[in-house]
Amino acid sequence: MATRAEVAKLAGVSEATVSYVLSGKRKISEPVQRRVVSAMQKLNYRPNRMAQALAGGKSRVIALLFPTAAKGIANVDLEYGLGAAAAAQELGYHLVMWPTFDRSISEVIATANAGLLDGVILMEVAMQDERVSALSKAKIPVGLIGRTDNEGRDSLFADRDFAGAADAAVKYFAELGHKRIGFVTERRGKSDIVVAALVRAHDGMVAAAKKYGLKLTQFESSTDVDAGRRLLHQIIESPASVTGVIALNPGASVGILQEANIIGLSIPKDLSVLSMASPESFVSATQPRLSTISPPAYEMGDCAARRLIAHLEGSKEPDLPQKLWLGELQVRETTAAPNNL
Amino acid sequence: MATRAEVAKLAGVSEATVSYVLSGKRKISEPVQRRVVSAMQKLNYRPNRMAQALAGGKSRVIALLFPTAAKGIANVDLEYGLGAAAAAQELGYHLVMWPTFDRSISEVIATANAGLLDGVILMEVAMQDERVSALSKAKIPVGLIGRTDNEGRDSLFADRDFAGAADAAVKYFAELGHKRIGFVTERRGKSDIVVAALVRAHDGMVAAAKKYGLKLTQFESSTDVDAGRRLLHQIIESPASVTGVIALNPGASVGILQEANIIGLSIPKDLSVLSMASPESFVSATQPRLSTISPPAYEMGDCAARRLIAHLEGSKEPDLPQKLWLGELQVRETTAAPNNL
């Protein structure tokens, strides 16, 4: 590979001039600039990223901490990652995929301190996320997919607008004529970590139910499909006798559909189901096709990466469509007016 | 962050000694070694990766080229990636996620030449893969998930044992009593790129059918679920009147199940369905549960990464369970003896 020195010699200028042509941080006269550029082309010159990183103090590499614990049924996480990776590429950065089995980040901090990582993107963010505080203390810039309860400080997030999504979902059910609906959320395990999404979705649902005058019952289920199947029985046997459910978790939605099919419960006639988090690509696997109001994961990953990188560059906030994403209500085959109107 | 110089000073040795303690490339006396190590701990020293990379000529970063074109229904690709990323982590490497929309790799080569990438892992490998040859020409080490028809040269692969899987699948069908079976593969588009998996699976099926004396009919379908739904009609209307199908592609399997449910065809009574590529995590979304013989994607990603990294380190082949993975036959609810025995 050609080096800066070779380019400089071929162009008949000093090495610094080559660098300045590349960075634009000093004005270089047009003729010189042309000579340098053509020399670079002739030699197929690419500045060595390691040398740039060492001299410049930044690696232009960010990490995406990828939760592997819950290998869910749907690939939302992958889409977050692809969106972020693609954005990074486009901005001259690179995204390293960092599988995490727990929430420890000492290795991440060590790697950042070793100069390999300029920043980190986090998923499955908790309201009070110890990872965020640890990274902040270590002065490592953080981008979030999701957000903590500290709205002001950790400003580099891309999150769902749970209040808005819950409102749209409940409003839709209200307009269909439902009076009593259920909200299916994840069972909170032994661990104390409460993913912020659960809290915000819950709060949004409660507020929306109140606003539209619906009676709301909460059901809990773990993330797997079988739990969703068991859950259906809880739902139909519940004294709340809901006519529709809004489910946060794709596994539960599918489980409900499957069990309904088995026991002869008609969806959406006997029960409406709306999923709040099933990616487009997954819906085609469901039968009947799930109605959804799901987050645009790819765009959110893109947004988080762009905001983080803009921060790393010290540039002002990029012009992005939004930081809070509602998701589009997609009415398909699992929602309808209740049959006991 | 502490530097080598600080460690050296605190330990009362030269900087080189610190490096040699770390690398082990020269013998250092035990007492000195202890002093150095304790100094490193005291200062929480981490060698700067960029400086290491610049001085040493290798970045310890590899890229995983991630095909984004076909956002499939299942997340096999993600598992390949997680396996590879986790293996990389464990070996002190990092894996950057490189989304690709087409098969061009000039950017990849440029980035490798810029010193950021030591090697590349490829997926969706074609029999004659122009990416492999381009990377080889550029002297960039390649690991494959899949493999080309050049068995000897591009030895760093982890692939399915399609012949073995096809044999196991057909044998299973034969033992169930099926006489006429179908093989569902992907429709080959306008593009000339034929993913090696399609060729090898096809050849394996033909050979196995011959071996076990079954009549084999090939059906083609694109990757989406709706195509699979349409395909079921082709299958039942086909003069071949097959009693079971083996499907390479998860979308087709699901589509068949769905359409069967709609038109009242009983699976597996009227038609057995075996999927050759549906990951575990996806099966729970199907109803009835798909019988499968699917590749252990995580392990394959792990294997590809380990072999590539071993090559980069110049060490001998790591001791890995295998390079060709059969996949376990998982009999679930979509396969049975034909009812017209």
Next chain:
DNA sequence: ACATTTTGTTTACGCGCGTAAACTACAAAA
């Protein structure tokens, strides 16, 4: 005419580490 600024380019050095080569101390062999 000279002083001053502006513009364009170069010189010079540091970033933190790997490692070849040189060196030192000391043991073994002659």
Next chain:
DNA sequence: TTTTGTAGTTTACGCGCGTAAACAAAATGT
């Protein structure tokens, strides 16, 4: 005693680039 290792450590330099500071030349002002 002198010679010849040998083990352990250091010296010295290069990796390729960013960028502050120095500099030269041209433009501007007085």
